[in-house]
Amino acid sequence: MSLMSVRDLHVSFPVRGGFLGRVQGRVRAVDGVSLELAAGETLALVGESGCGKSTTARAILRLLEPDSGQIHIDGQDLRSLDSEALRRFRRKAQIVFQDPSAALNPRRTAFQAVAEGLLTHQLSTGAALRERVLELFGLVGLSAEHLDRHPHEFSGGQRQRIGIARALAVEPLLLVLDEPVSALDVSVQAQVVNLLEDIQQRTSVGYLFVAHDMGVVRHIAHRIAVMYLGRIVESGPTEEICTDPRHPYTRMLIASVPSLGGSTARWQESRGELPSPLNPPSGCAFHPRCPLARPECALVRPELSLIDGNRLSACPVTAP
Amino acid sequence: MTQPLLSVRDLSIRFGSTEVVDRLSFSIARGETLGLVGESGCGKSVSSLSLLGLLPRQAEVTGSIRLDGQELTSLGQDAWRRVRGRRIAMVFQDPMTALNPLLSVGRHLEEVLGVHQGIRGEAARSEAIGWLDRVGIPDPSRRMASHPHELSGGMRQRVLIAMALAGKPDLLVADEPTTALDVTIQAQILDLLANLRRELSMSMLFITHDLGVVEQVADRLAVLYAGRLAEDGPVEQVLAQPRHPYTEGLLGSVPGFRPRSGRLRSIPGQVPSATAWPQGCRFHPRCERAQGICRTDTPVPTPAPTIACHFPVEEAT
Numbered sequence: 001m002s003l004m005s006v007r008d009l010h011v012s013f014p015v016r017g018g019f020l021g022r023v024q025g026r027v028r029a030v031d032g033v034s035l036e037l038a039a040g041e042t043l044a045l046v047g048e049s050g051c052g053k054s055t056t057a058r059a060i061l062r063l064l065e066p067d068s069g070q071i072h073i074d075g076q077d078l079r080s081l082d083s084e085a086l087r088r089f090r091r092k093a094q095i096v097f098q099d100p101s102a103a104l105n106p107r108r109t110a111f112q113a114v115a116e117g118l119l120t121h122q123l124s125t126g127a128a129l130r131e132r133v134l135e136l137f138g139l140v141g142l143s144a145e146h147l148d149r150h151p152h153e154f155s156g157g158q159r160q161r162i163g164i165a166r167a168l169a170v171e172p173l174l175l176v177l178d179e180p181v182s183a184l185d186v187s188v189q190a191q192v193v194n195l196l197e198d199i200q201q202r203t204s205v206g207y208l209f210v211a212h213d214m215g216v217v218r219h220i221a222h223r224i225a226v227m228y229l230g231r232i233v234e235s236g237p238t239e240e241i242c243t244d245p246r247h248p249y250t251r252m253l254i255a256s257v258p259s260l261g262g263s264t265a266r267w268q269e270s271r272g273e274l275p276s277p278l279n280p281p282s283g284c285a286f287h288p289r290c291p292l293a294r295p296e297c298a299l300v301r302p303e304l305s306l307i308d309g310n311r312l313s314a315c316p317v318t319a320p
Numbered sequence: 321m322t323q324p325l326l327s328v329r330d331l332s333i334r335f336g337s338t339e340v341v342d343r344l345s346f347s348i349a350r351g352e353t354l355g356l357v358g359e360s361g362c363g364k365s366v367s368s369l370s371l372l373g374l375l376p377r378q379a380e381v382t383g384s385i386r387l388d389g390q391e392l393t394s395l396g397q398d399a400w401r402r403v404r405g406r407r408i409a410m411v412f413q414d415p416m417t418a419l420n421p422l423l424s425v426g427r428h429l430e431e432v433l434g435v436h437q438g439i440r441g442e443a444a445r446s447e448a449i450g451w452l453d454r455v456g457i458p459d460p461s462r463r464m465a466s467h468p469h470e471l472s473g474g475m476r477q478r479v480l481i482a483m484a485l486a487g488k489p490d491l492l493v494a495d496e497p498t499t500a501l502d503v504t505i506q507a508q509i510l511d512l513l514a515n516l517r518r519e520l521s522m523s524m525l526f527i528t529h530d531l532g533v534v535e536q537v538a539d540r541l542a543v544l545y546a547g548r549l550a551e552d553g554p555v556e557q558v559l560a561q562p563r564h565p566y567t568e569g570l571l572g573s574v575p576g577f578r579p580r581s582g583r584l585r586s587i588p589g590q591v592p593s594a595t596a597w598p599q600g601c602r603f604h605p606r607c608e609r610a611q612g613i614c615r616t617d618t619p620v621p622t623p624a625p626t627i628a629c630h631f632p633v634e635e636a637t
Contacts (some may be wrong), residue, residue: 048502099477155590185359186529190573190586195469212503215532219575219584239579256507257577258532271506273472 003206004037004060004093004174009069009161011052011059015278027277029055031064031230034304039173040204044211044221044238046253048272051227052081057176057210061093062086074173091121094167098179100159104151110137110162117170136165140195157188161195168199179208193220214257218242229277229285232304236311246313248290284315292317323389325350325523326371326491330383333366333375340594342547343383348491353517353524355538355555357531357570359591363547364527368493371525372410373400378557387491406436409489413496415476419468425452425479426464429486436487451482456512474505478512485516492517495527510537531574535559542626543567546602548594548618553625563625563632566603587629601630609633 001114013031014023027053045053059066062078071078073093081089082196094117097103104113114133118124124132134144140161151159160180168173177196181189193216200207211217217224218238225235234247245251256270272289275281281288287297294317304314313319324347333341348354358364369375371385373395383394389409395403412418419428429448433439441445445464452460455478468476477497484492494513498506514537517524526537534541535555542552543564551564562568572585573597589606592598598605604614609631621628 048504098579157590185591186531187572187573187587188573188590189357189582193575194583194586214503215575215577218577219580242577242579252504254577256504258506258510258530258536259577270507273474273505274502 003039004035004075004208005039005070005072006033007037007070009033009056009059009071010067011055011064025278028230028280029277030059033069033227033230033232034270035060035105035225036176036234037110037206037208039206040200041223042200042207042209044209044217044224046211046214046217046226047227048212048253048274050229050277052230052277053210053227054178056227057095057178057208060208061095061176062091063095088121089116091123091170092172093174093176094170094172095176095178096160096163096167096180099133099165099183100156101151103163104159109148109150110142110154113162114166114169117166118150121170123170131165132169133165136169139168139199140165141191144204155188157184157191160184160192164192164195164199168203168205171203174206174208174287176208176210179212180209181216182211182213189216214254215241220294224230226253229275229280231285231314232312233286233315234311234313235304240311246311246318247286247315248292248318249286252257252289322350324348325352325388326525327386328367328371328384329386331367331370332382333363333370334380335378338594339597340547341370344544344547344549345626346430346542346549347554348523348525350490350523351521352525352540353538355534356525356527356544357529357534357541357542358544359529359570361546361591361594364493364544366469367544368410368495368525368527371491371493372404372408374404374410374508405432405484405487405489407489408491408493409484409487410493410496411477411480411484412494413499415473415480415500418467418480421468421474423467424464425466425468425471428479428483429464432483432486447486447583448482451486452479454516455482455485456508457482472505473501474509477501477505477509481509481512481516485520485522488520489522491525493525493527495525496529498533499528499530513537531559531571532576536613543570546597546621547594548602549621549628550603551625551627551629552621557625560623561633561636563627563635564603564629565607565609565633566630568633569606 009030010032012026012028015025015027017024033056047053058064060071111133115129115135118129118132142161181192209221221238224238224241225232228249234250245254252270283298283300284302287293302314302316304312307313307319326348329345331344333342343366356364370381381393428446429451430444433444433447449460452463457463457475457478498509528534538555541555541558543550545566550566551558562571569587575584587606600616601614601619604610613630619628619630
């Protein structure tokens with residue numbers, strides 16, 4: 001059974017404009033996204049800024065209210081939960097944000113940040129609470145001397161460790177990682193990536209890993225889903241996507257990655273820019289940038305369909 | 321051997337009692353691209369600003385920066401103005417803050433052309449349109465009237481590149497010019513820079529934290545750590561066979577774009593701060609090769625290929 005199952009998720013935001021700031025329309029940030037994640041698995045959600053990957057991740061945890069769609073985590077229908085039930089549910093699914101400085105309250109100590117979830121969910125109190133926080137600190141490579149320090153006394157990498165310890169405190173089944181290493185220095189990034197892998201091996205937590213760095217994604221993810229303008233355009237096992245991308249956007253994305261020792265065949269020269277989500281192109285949203293576009297691509301929006309085994313692609317032109 | 325275009329010798333930069341760059345030496349030949357790599361706080365951006373005389377007044381600069389034999393560190397403000405933009409130009413990381421939000425794209429370029437080339441009026445306008453076209457901005461004559469907020473990040477960076485190149489500099493300093501951009505746009509900008517550099521036979525100092533980008537754009541690679549040069553050599557050689565333990569660790573930390581092969585190497589600990597540099601070799605607290613001498617004595621960089629380490633990684637035979 002899958003740990004997380006998302007079906008046809010839609011999220012839109014009002015667009016305000018004019019003198020009175022009236023709602024003039026809605027931008028479809030997430031437009032029919034479906035995802036599956038098993039326990040102990042890492043699914044990377046990749047795409048460029050504005051593609052809707054972070055919005056998808058937040059809507060799955062109902063940090064943003066989706067317009068429609070089904071979200072099941074550990075068999076529970078998230079969209080049916082009222083706020084109290086949702087609060088109790090949060091124990092099962094946690095999130096780590098990109099910017100560890102903005103995610104921590106500057107006035108609270110590292111101990112308080114990590115203990116909060118344990119107190120909220122009444123998992124631990126008193127001496128046992130301190131023990132448990134220390135244990136979590138050990139898990140993420142911090143020590144007792146760090147307990148009573150404030151966020152400004154830590155480096156970026158250490159702050160991200162606190163963010164991870166805080167998320168892990170309640171023993172979640174699912175951890176959403178929204179660009180967890182993007183703000184860190186390269187040498188520290190590797191420490192955090194290794195840490196995340198160790199934790200997954202020990203606890204079988206599932207990771208929804210939102211990222212734009214294809215190198216890190218190829219290293220850490222089991223499967224990849226590629227987003228473009230609010231929709232998944234391709235998904236499948238990591239190595240298959242990285243070595244044999246099918247959707248023309250995935251090909252452009254991967255061909256653009258500076259390789260460092262590896263080889264990225266130049267399948268496709270990068271061209272054009274992401275269109276405005278306020279005014280998305282008709283048909284396939286990628287067609288204005290696509291070297292393989294045919295006239296019908298501007299008319300019909302292709303659906304994600306099975307191309308072989310366990311791979312999905314939303315391009316009829318490159319489908320076998 | 322011909323004299324290098326840029327020669328930096330024993331460059332040190334201090335802010336009060338804090339020394340952010342310590343006796344940095346490197347040179348750039350004509351037509352060559354040097355990649356300057358390091359993590360936050362290593363001094364790469366401060367060093368690049370010193371090449372354009374753009375450091376704040378309280379910065380204390382010692383050592384020598386020579387461009388074509390001309391010493392730059394002793395220049396007055398007027399003399400700097402004749403170098404900056406004309407001989408050495410710069411492209412910054414964040415194209416939004418580097419452009420004036422009140423001025424059109426055309427005004428930005430016309431101003432640069434007026435100051436550096438003395439081209440004004442209709443001639444400046446057609447030259448500006450030509451530059452926008454060269455940096456790949458579609459419909460350039462219409463784009464002249466656009467303001468920075470109407471452009472995407474990639475288009476803004478193209479405008480900045482056009483502005484930097486309009487003075488026909490000998491050396492372009494590019495400080496993380498693609499870091500704020502998406503990867504498909506980054507690929508376009510890197511291609512653009514490579515083509516223009518070749519066309520104009522410029523030299524380039526390319527500052528980045530991304531080793532993959534360096535491999536793509538640079539001829540030579542200089543690695544900085546904690547305000548000092550760790551290693552400097554031909555890019556393929558340094559990446560294939562790093563000699564400084566920091567370079568080796570840095571390379572092990574980057575997954576690259578290749579199939580997963582076990583854990584990342586990572587470097588223990590964290591980058592030190594300029595207010596508390598370690599004694600001796602500044603990398604020693606994080607270095608697995610460190611011995612007694614590393615804790616007390618600063619390693620002296622060897623002549624080219626440069627390595628500043630008491631116990632460099634052995635060359636593979």
